[in-house]
Amino acid sequence: MNRFNDEKLYIINTCLWLKKQGYVFGTWGNISMRLPDGNILITPSKVAYETMTPDDLVILAPDGTQLEGFRLSTSEREIHRRLMNKRPDINAVIHTHSPYAMAAAARTEGVPAISEEMCQLLGGAIPLSSRFVPSQNHVELGEVVADSIGNSNAILIRNHGPVCLGSDLEEAKVCCQVTEKSCMMYLSLLAAGNISVIEDKYVTAGRDYFLNSYGKS
Numbered sequence: 403m404n405r406f407n408d409e410k411l412y413i414i415n416t417c418l419w420l421k422k423q424g425y426v427f428g429t430w431g432n433i434s435m436r437l438p439d440g441n442i443l444i445t446p447s448k449v450a451y452e453t454m455t456p457d458d459l460v461i462l463a464p465d466g467t468q469l470e471g472f473r474l475s476t477s478e479r480e481i482h483r484r485l486m487n488k489r490p491d492i493n494a495v496i497h498t499h500s501p502y503a504m505a506a507a508a509r510t511e512g513v514p515a516i517s518e519e520m521c522q523l524l525g526g527a528i529p530l531s532s533r534f535v536p537s538q539n540h541v542e543l544g545e546v547v548a549d550s551i552g553n554s555n556a557i558l559i560r561n562h563g564p565v566c567l568g569s570d571l572e573e574a575k576v577c578c579q580v581t582e583k584s585c586m587m588y589l590s591l592l593a594a595g596n597i598s599v600i601e602d603k604y605v606t607a608g609r610d611y612f613l614n615s616y617g618k619s
């Protein structure tokens with residue numbers, strides 16, 4: 403039996419789900435999950451999701467050393483690794499090229515908190531990474547994204563696409579949906595020209611409610 407076989411199959415199924423949602427095409431997009439031993443399970447570079455098997459996945463140490471797998475991990479590994487290291491509260495990272503979030507990522511600022519979904523599930527506004535970095539500059543790109551994330555569960559990589567985080571992979575999937583929907587709403591609202599942004603105190607209270615009270619009363 404392949405070590406961490408269930409986790410590997412879960413990631414592969416999530417890749418197929420992303421494709422079905424229209425959030426990725428070709429071999430774009432990538433997923434990682436923090437394993438119970440602290441290492442990072444991550445998708446490989448340039449393998450079609452339809453033919454991906456558990457053996458194709460790669461395990462990295464938190465310092466980036468490849469511990470397992472015969473393939474090269476995704477070229478965007480530094481984004482995943484640095485976010486995991488920066489945010490001990492998250493255990494799953496999904497990067498997609500979903501269309502509305504990509505469009506929003508080509509603006510000069512992030513998306514403000516415009517819905518309660520954003521407050522509760524993302525922690526409020528979606529930040530935009532501080533500057534453009536060509537994706538071939540892997541390390542620099544990872545640094546800039548990790549430096550720009552703050553406490554949010556989603557970020558837009560400038561002129562590139564969204565990265566969504568979660569305490570587990572299921573939560574990161576919901577984050578992908580909320581991020582794409584929020585970006586669609588915001589771009590539509592910009593055309594309308596009149597936007598009501600939620601005050602910071604309600605953003606904080608909404609996130610706190612979701613983390614600590616939701617479903618408990």
Ligand SMILES: [Zn+2]
Binds near residue numbers: 431478498499563
């Ligand atoms: Zn990408």
